[in-house]
Amino acid sequence: MLGRIRELKRELNAVILAHNYQPSDVQDSADFVGDSLELSMKATEVKAKYIVFAGVDFMAEQAAVLNPDKVILLPDLGARCHMAWMLPRSLLLEYKRRYPGTPVVLYVNTLAEAKAEADYICTSANAVEVVKRIPSERVLFGPDVNLARFVESRTGKEIIAVPSNGHCYVHLSFAPEDISRLREAYPDAEVLAHPECTPEVQSMADFIGSTSKMVRRAKESEARRFIIATETGLLHRLRRECPDKEFIPAYQNAVCIYMKRITLEKVYESLKRLRYVVEVPTEIASKVAGVLRNTFELLEVS
Ligand code: SF4
Structure with a gap:
C-alpha cells in the first residue's frame, strides 16, 4: 500500500500532510507530520498541486483558505x-451581540464559517501570546473552555469562554487519579499535558504545551521518561524522534475517533479518485484570510 501511495503521489505531484494524532501507518506514509500550525505552514510551502490532508475538517478548510491554487x-x-x-x-x-466591541479570539479548531466572524485566530502554541497582545482586558475566546482557562491564568485578563462548555472529549478523558497513580509508579517521569486538558490535570503537569511543544520538550529535557496527556497518536512521533526515551500514555484509550477515521486505504483512495475536495466559499475564505492577516500583524510575523 505504501508503495502504491508513493507511486500515485509522484504521478500526481501530490503530498501527504498528517497530523500528530493520525494512525501510525498514516503518519509513516506522510511527507510531513505535525500539529495544526506546522501543517498550515507546510501546506503553503510545498510546491505540490494536490495536498492530501490526513487530519480533520477544520485543518483541511484552513489549508484550502491559505492555498487557493492547490487542491486539498x-x-x-x-x-x-x-x-x-x-x-x-x-x-x-x-x-458578539451580547458583548459588543469585545475582541474575539478563536482557536484554530473552529469551522471556517465561525473563523470568518473572529478578530484573531490562535493555536494552542500561541494562544497566550495572541491574547496578551490584544489591547483589551476582556476577550471572547472559543471554542475550548480549558484552553480559555489556561489563557486566563497566564494573561490575567477576563476571558469569556464561547461557548461556556466547549471541550475536546479526548482531553477530558484524563483523570487526576490516573496521573497520580502513574507518578507514583514512575517517580522519575515528567508529565507533559496539552492545554485542552482540565485545569486540574494541567495543575499536575510539569509542562503544558501544544503537541509540537511537547515534542520539543521531550527532546530537550534531561528526563528519560515521560507521561503523555494528549491523544495517543503523538506517542508514535515521540518514539520515532526520541528513540532513546520512554513514553507512557496517561490514558491508553485517549483516542480521537474522528482522527482515526483516516486510514491508509482511504489515503490511497483519496489519491486515486481525487476525493474529497475541500472548498471554502470565496466570501468566507477571504474573511478568514483577513482574520489571519490581522493575527500575523498582531504577532508581527511577516
Ligand atoms: S482530538 Fe479530535 S475531537 Fe479533540 S480537538 Fe482534536 S480533532 Fe477535535
Whole structure:
C-alpha cells in the first residue's frame, strides 16, 4: 500500500500532510507530520498541486483558505472535529451581540464559517501570546473552555469562554487519579499535558504545551521518561524522534475517533479518485484570510 501511495503521489505531484494524532501507518506514509500550525505552514510551502490532508475538517478548510491554487483532499468527510462543531457561526454571533466591541479570539479548531466572524485566530502554541497582545482586558475566546482557562491564568485578563462548555472529549478523558497513580509508579517521569486538558490535570503537569511543544520538550529535557496527556497518536512521533526515551500514555484509550477515521486505504483512495475536495466559499475564505492577516500583524510575523 505504501508503495502504491508513493507511486500515485509522484504521478500526481501530490503530498501527504498528517497530523500528530493520525494512525501510525498514516503518519509513516506522510511527507510531513505535525500539529495544526506546522501543517498550515507546510501546506503553503510545498510546491505540490494536490495536498492530501490526513487530519480533520477544520485543518483541511484552513489549508484550502491559505492555498487557493492547490487542491486539498480530505480522505474521509466524516473526519469532523467534535470540538469545532460546538461553535457554529450563529452561536458566535449571539455572543458578539451580547458583548459588543469585545475582541474575539478563536482557536484554530473552529469551522471556517465561525473563523470568518473572529478578530484573531490562535493555536494552542500561541494562544497566550495572541491574547496578551490584544489591547483589551476582556476577550471572547472559543471554542475550548480549558484552553480559555489556561489563557486566563497566564494573561490575567477576563476571558469569556464561547461557548461556556466547549471541550475536546479526548482531553477530558484524563483523570487526576490516573496521573497520580502513574507518578507514583514512575517517580522519575515528567508529565507533559496539552492545554485542552482540565485545569486540574494541567495543575499536575510539569509542562503544558501544544503537541509540537511537547515534542520539543521531550527532546530537550534531561528526563528519560515521560507521561503523555494528549491523544495517543503523538506517542508514535515521540518514539520515532526520541528513540532513546520512554513514553507512557496517561490514558491508553485517549483516542480521537474522528482522527482515526483516516486510514491508509482511504489515503490511497483519496489519491486515486481525487476525493474529497475541500472548498471554502470565496466570501468566507477571504474573511478568514483577513482574520489571519490581522493575527500575523498582531504577532508581527511577516
Ligand atoms: S482530538 Fe479533540 S480537538 Fe482534536 S480533532 Fe479530535 S475531537 Fe477535535
